[in-house]
Amino acid sequence: MTESAKTTAVLSRTALEESDSFVRLHSGQVFQDNIVPNKGGQQHRNIHIGACVCVEGSVMGSSITIQAAENIIIGDGLPAPGTEIQGSINALSDVDIGCGTWIHGGVLATGDVTISGIKDEKGIPGHVLIEGGVFGRNVTIGDGVVILGPVVASKSLSVGNCVTIRDHVRAPIAKIGDGCLIGGLVCDKSITCGKLLTIASSYIILPKNIEGWGIPHSIRSPYNGCDKCPYEDRLGPDSIIARKLACHLHSHKEFKAGRFTITPGECKKWTYFPLTDKQFHWAIPTGEIVVSLVPSLVTNLSIYTDQASIWERGGE
Amino acid sequence: MMPTCCNVFHVGWICPRCARPMTIKPHSGNDPVPVSKLVPSKIEQSVTVVHGDYVQGSVIKDSVVMGSVGTETKPEGDLDISGKVVPGSNIQDSIVISDSDLDL
Numbered sequence: 001m002t003e004s005a006k007t008t009a010v011l012s013r014t015a016l017e018e019s020d021s022f023v024r025l026h027s028g029q030v031f032q033d034n035i036v037p038n039k040g041g042q043q044h045r046n047i048h049i050g051a052c053v054c055v056e057g058s059v060m061g062s063s064i065t066i067q068a069a070e071n072i073i074i075g076d077g078l079p080a081p082g083t084e085i086q087g088s089i090n091a092l093s094d095v096d097i098g099c100g101t102w103i104h105g106g107v108l109a110t111g112d113v114t115i116s117g118i119k120d121e122k123g124i125p126g127h128v129l130i131e132g133g134v135f136g137r138n139v140t141i142g143d144g145v146v147i148l149g150p151v152v153a154s155k156s157l158s159v160g161n162c163v164t165i166r167d168h169v170r171a172p173i174a175k176i177g178d179g180c181l182i183g184g185l186v187c188d189k190s191i192t193c194g195k196l197l198t199i200a201s202s203y204i205i206l207p208k209n210i211e212g213w214g215i216p217h218s219i220r221s222p223y224n225g226c227d228k229c230p231y232e233d234r235l236g237p238d239s240i241i242a243r244k245l246a247c248h249l250h251s252h253k254e255f256k257a258g259r260f261t262i263t264p265g266e267c268k269k270w271t272y273f274p275l276t277d278k279q280f281h282w283a284i285p286t287g288e289i290v291v292s293l294v295p296s297l298v299t300n301l302s303i304y305t306d307q308a309s310i311w312e313r314g315g316e
Numbered sequence: 317m318m319p320t321c322c323n324v325f326h327v328g329w330i331c332p333r334c335a336r337p338m339t340i341k342p343h344s345g346n347d348p349v350p351v352s353k354l355v356p357s358k359i360e361q362s363v364t365v366v367h368g369d370y371v372q373g374s375v376i377k378d379s380v381v382m383g384s385v386g387t388e389t390k391p392e393g394d395l396d397i398s399g400k401v402v403p404g405s406n407i408q409d410s411i412v413i414s415d416s417d418l419d420l
Contacts (some may be wrong), residue, residue, distance in 0.1 A: 030343060054343035081341040102340055118318075127318030129351065131338060146319060146329070146338070148351070164319070164327045181327040198327075238335040246328025255325045314329070 020045070022060065027051040028072045029079055034087060036060045042135055043092060051100070052080035052125070058087025058105065068116060069100020069125040080126030088132060095136065100125035106132025106149055117142025117160050120255060141165075143177070143260055149299065150183075161194065161260040162253050164246075166314060168201065179251050179262035183312065188288050193219060196251035196262050202308030203292035204273055210281075210289065220273035221293055223308040227269030242314055 015029040020041070025031055027050035034057030037043040051070040060308035065275045066089075072080040088105030089095055094107045096289045099116045107113055112258035113136030119126035128142070133149030141151070143160035150167035152156065168184035169176075176182070178194035184201030185191075191206055192214035202223045206213060226244045229235060247269040253260060273291050274280035281289050282296040290296075294304040321331035321420055329338050329351065339348035 081343055084343050102342075125341070127340065129318060129338075131351065144319065148329070162325065162327055164329070166329065179327065235332060239330045239337075242330040243332040243335055246326050246330065246332040248324070248326065248332045253325045253327065260325075271418065283360060289344075 018045075025049050025053050025055065026072060027053060027067070027070065030054040030056070032056045034058045034060075044112050049085075050084055050085060051098075054081075054084045054086070056086050058090065059085060060090040062091065063093040063095070063111070064089055064109075065093045065096045066098055066101050068098030068119075071123045079123055080125075081091045082127060097128065097130075099128055099142075102127070102129045102131075104131050106130065107134045109135070109136040112136055112138040112140070114140045115142055115145055118144035118255075139171070144255065161262065162255075165249065179253050179260065181245055183314070186288075188286070191215065193217065196220070196264065198222065198245060198247075198250065199273070200245055200292050200311045200314065202305070202311065203290050205284065205288050208283070208289060213275065215275055219275070220270050221273045222311040223271075224293055225269060226311075227307065228269075229268060230269055241310055245311065245314065249281040 002274070015026060015031055016035070017024045017026070021044070022058060023035055023045050024036065025048070029050065031053065035047060035055060036058060037045070037060060043060065043064045046063045047059055049059065049064070049066045051067045052072045064084055066085070069082045074080045082100030082102060085101070085103045085105070089103060089107045091109040091111065093109070094111035095107055095113045097107070097115045099119045107130060113134060114230065115128060115130070115134070118128055128145040130145070130147045131149065134147055134151045135153075137154050138156045139151060139153040140158045141147070141160055141163055143162045144162050145160070146164045146249070148166045151165050151169045153171035155171075157169065157175070159165070159169070159174070159176045159180060159182070163177065163180045163182075165180070165182040169182050170186040172187065172189040174185070174187040174190070175192040176194060176197060179196045180194070181200070183199070184204065185199055186205040188205070188207055190212065195217040196218040197217070200222060202221065222244060224310040228248070229244060231249050232240070234249070235247065247265070247267065249265040250270055252263045252265050271293065274293060275291060280293065280295075281291055283289055294301070294308055298304065319338060321325055321336055322333040326332055330336065337350045339350050341348045
């Protein structure tokens with residue numbers, strides 16, 4: 001079958017198949033509506049979204065699967081973009097998101113959320129971008145994923161390598177990989193972090209059991225070392241805060257053969273959260289430890305917080 | 317693969333080397349677009365009320381420019397309302413309660 005015939009075959013199928021228990025949106029289709037319940041009971045349907053589709057709305061069901069992108073040729077021989085969900089994903093059970101997916105909204109699930117890592121295969125969209133937040137019971141985020149909202153897990157969170165989470169991360173049990181950039185961290189039972197991690201917030205909240213922290217490497221705190229960046233001429237003047245957060249002089253990231261390699265960059269001046277210096281620790285009423293380079297006992301706190309918050313705002 | 321620029325992968329939403337924002341290819345066109353949340357669209361809302369305009373109601377906007385045009389200087393005390401008429405209320409993000417609503 002020729003390539004154009006394959007395309008025709010794909011496009012000629014019914015875009016959406018529905019039954020009382022299942023919904024399937026076929027690959028390469030644009031569906032100009034929400035995929036949501038229209039009557040009682042339909043909220044329990046399992047939903048399968050094919051590769052490289054566009055849903056011009058939200059998706060709601062029981063288990064929701066977004067298939068990983070494929071090399072699909074659409075009109076004029078052009079490859080299809082990855083899957084685009086212009087609304088949110090809302091599931092009463094689990095959500096599984098393959099690579100090559102862009103969700104304009106967020107992901108909300110009462111079950112587990114699994115987000116695939118990015119892939120680098122020629123002709124196949126390999127990105128994963130979620131513009132909203134992610135909430136689930138056990139949340140797993142693969143390598144290189146970009147999430148612009150907060151990530152909250154009610155049980156556990158596992159974050160791969162080189163993941164960007166622009167907003168805060170909160171989970172009782174959290175495991176974060178190497179070379180990530182996250183907005184903030186609140187964790188009250190168990191924490192494990194990889195190397196060359198950046199947390200934009202001026203504070204992190206960690207479990208009360210300090211001896212149980214699995215943080216063998218320093219975590220970069222852009223406040224306050226990056227305020228005095230010695231490489232400012234290489235990171236400015238445009239969008240300097242956002243560029244410093246993603247700083248390639250702090251860590252160098254390579255993605256080859258589906259694997260990330262993260263190595264220290266040339267900058268040795270970056271500041272880190274004082275994880276071992278108890279004078280910078282203070283406990284909140286529930287016992288968790290706040291670690292911050294902002295002194296806890298100062299009268300003019302606003303001077304510090306104003307300066308620190310520029311990093312939390314991400315440069316906008 | 318999206319978070320790649322200057323031939324290398326990066327975290328974040330802007331390439332630290334060249335400041336180019338992250339872009340993505342949508343279904344609605346072939347050209348990559350900046351991710352909307354990262355490059356917010358410019359909202360330019362303004363109302364210009366100039367000398368001689370008669371506003372029949374209220375003007376509540378993000379920004380209101382009050383300027384003066386024309387060269388003729390009118391004596392104080394007499395306001396000529398022969399200029400452009402802006403009908404009705406021009407309101408945003410507010411509630412306007414008229415006298416009748418208050419039942420005075």
